[in-house]
């Protein structure tokens with residue numbers, strides 16, 4: 001019997017005390033396919049699993065006796081994986097090392113000179129290639145270095161969950177909370193240049209069998225697994241099937257309590273069905289709203305990133321249907337895409353705000369080595385990047401420094417400047433985004449912005465002027481903005497952020513969400529509300545009763561530590577700030593009835609936006 005090490009190392013995920021790890025699904029699915037063949041099953045067995053970042057020396061000892069090591073390389077384990085592979089080859093010279101996965105630099109002609117300890121690579125989908133390699137090994141022949149097979153059309157693959165492959169791993173680690181992956185199709189018909197979805201973008205999608213998917217969900221529920229990651233690029237694209245999967249998940253949650261949450265990417269051209277699915281998930285409290293992955297609304301940029309042909313770009317339409325169904329909407333945007341400018345970014349934000357989308361996640365562009373943008377656009381758009389470590393380490397600077405010393409720190413290439421935005425322009429855009437998230441998404445000025453918008457002033461016009469005013473008149477925001485820039489320069493230099501703004505804990509790239517937490521941590525809510533009111537009076541001559549309501553309501557609207565709205569509060573309006581309201585009374589109540597006991601916990605919830613709009617109370621208006 002030949003022995004095989006299955007190596008798919010990951011970081012811990014979720015809150016530290018949960019001790020959560022991803023089940024090594026990739027290694028599992030590849031292995032299950034191979035051993036479905038009786039000859040392979042008779043000749044090969046699993047020696048050990050590496051599913052987390054064990055110390056390299058320990059991992060090498062654990063792999064003792066293996067004839068073959070199978071490595072899955074992703075952006076989150078590249079350095080560790082190569083360090084382990086090198087050590088494995090040094091320690092066990094006869095071991096055959098086979099590698100595959102989306103972070104493989106297979107286009108590099110010098111790959112095997114760079115990584116001489118790797119015997120064989122698999123490009124793209126791996127099942128057929130791995131089986132072929134195991135058969136080749138069994139026949140005593142040399143393993144070809146480069147292997148690439150056509151994608152399988154019929155995904156009738158055995159499930160590693162259902163074949164019991166993970167049972168011994170789970171038994172051996174009873175204290176781990178496992179996070180499974182649910183794969184129900186592969187591929188994506190779109191070709192967004194920043195993406196490398198399953199190394200199968202711009203390609204036909206292939207489905208797994210529904211029976212397998214439903215049985216896997218049952219297995220997750222039976223094992224009481226809390227959190228599921230779905231791999232779909234376009235969940236909802238297969239109308240009936242995806243709705244059925246969603247129904248099955250939601251039914252289990254309601255009846256049996258599992259799963260409690262999931263991540264998924266939705267179809268871009270089937271808004272109505274996607275919203276029905278989200279409604280199911282919301283009713284089961286698995287999700288808190290619908291996320292529209294807009295990325296940008298600039299026509300030029302959409303063309304540059306090959307993302308013009310999506311209904312989702314008609315954001316007003318989808319937002320309208322979502323509101324009709326009473327589904328909170330948020331969006332995801334990427335800052336620093338090729339062709340984006342300060343002005344085009346403002347246009348995107350204007351569209352988002354006019355569609356009444358309040359919450360948003362803004363990510364800096366990340367360059368993935370096998371994404372089309374990395375392959376063809378770096379020079380074309382002068383994309384300049386830096387290596388950021390902190391995406392994987394929960395802002396644990398000490399651990400990053402240790403792993404840098406060891407040579408195994410994982411990083412992502414993040415945008416620093418482009419041909420359409422030099423670095424200071426990118427930072428200006430970032431500061432405006434930071435301000436807008438605080439002022440609009442986190443509630444600091446939204447009630448006034450909505451009021452003034454109704455008088456014909458665009459949101460971004462209002463917010464640009466307001467930011468300029470505050471930078472000139474409010475010392476705190478000026479010093480935070482200066483620190484914001486300094487902090488970014490430090491990030492570019494070190495790859496991680498070892499400081500914070502003001503009294504905030506260090507939250508690395510999450511700094512873009514810090515304005516309102518900072519206002520709260522410095523106890524300067526009233527000062528900000530006054531300064532914003534003064535601006536509104538000077539610039540737009542907003543009547544005093546409106547400003548009084550704005551200040552009082554915002555103080556109740558923003559969830560503030562020490563001032564929690566534990567019982568609904570009725571507020572009597574003195575103006576038409578909210579339009580026409582019957583009886584002039586509104587009720588304010590907490591959205592989640594969740595009142596952290598310490599300021600730290602409060603801030604962590606707020607800036608990590610664990611639950612959408614967690615930091616905003618509900619204003620219930622009787623119109």
Ligand code: B12
Nearest residue numbers: 070072074075076100101102103122125126196197198231
């Ligand atoms: C589930 C998922 C997640 C989950 C769980 C991640 C995890 N750690 O397990 C969550 C939602 C948390 C997540 C987060 C992130 N993700 Co993610 N995620 C995925 C997703 C949707 C599925 C991955 C998967 O398990 N697929 C199932 C396996 C079976 O398919 P596969 O990976 O394609 O593997 C096949 C081949 O590559 C090959 N193969 C792979 N390994 C091996 C090994 C051998 C020996 C062989 C022979 C073959 C082989 O065979 C496999 C089967 O055919 C992919 C997109 C996609 N659909 O692939 C993105 C993807 C992997 N994620 C990506 C990224 C960038 C991230 C983030 C960094 C995003 C961010 N900036 O925060 C974070 C990092 C999280 C972290 N700290 O670990 C990128 C990775 C690109 C890269 N070069 O590695 C992908 C490809 C999406 C994209 N944007 O293009 N992610």
Ligand SMILES: C[S@@+](CC[C@H](N)C(=O)[O-])C[C@H]1O[C@@H](n2cnc3c(N)ncnc32)[C@H](O)[C@@H]1O
Nearest residue numbers: 194195233265293332333334363364365366367
């Ligand atoms: C898991 S991805 C889902 C992508 C989804 N399939 C889509 O079509 O938009 C979630 C979010 O991450 C962000 N994202 C994806 N790739 C990125 C990249 N290369 N750089 C920065 N952000 C990215 C996007 O905002 C995206 O909506």
Ligand code: SF4
Nearest residue numbers: 188190192195197233
């Ligand atoms: S971003 Fe989404 S739609 Fe675009 S290629 Fe990637 S998975 Fe497909």
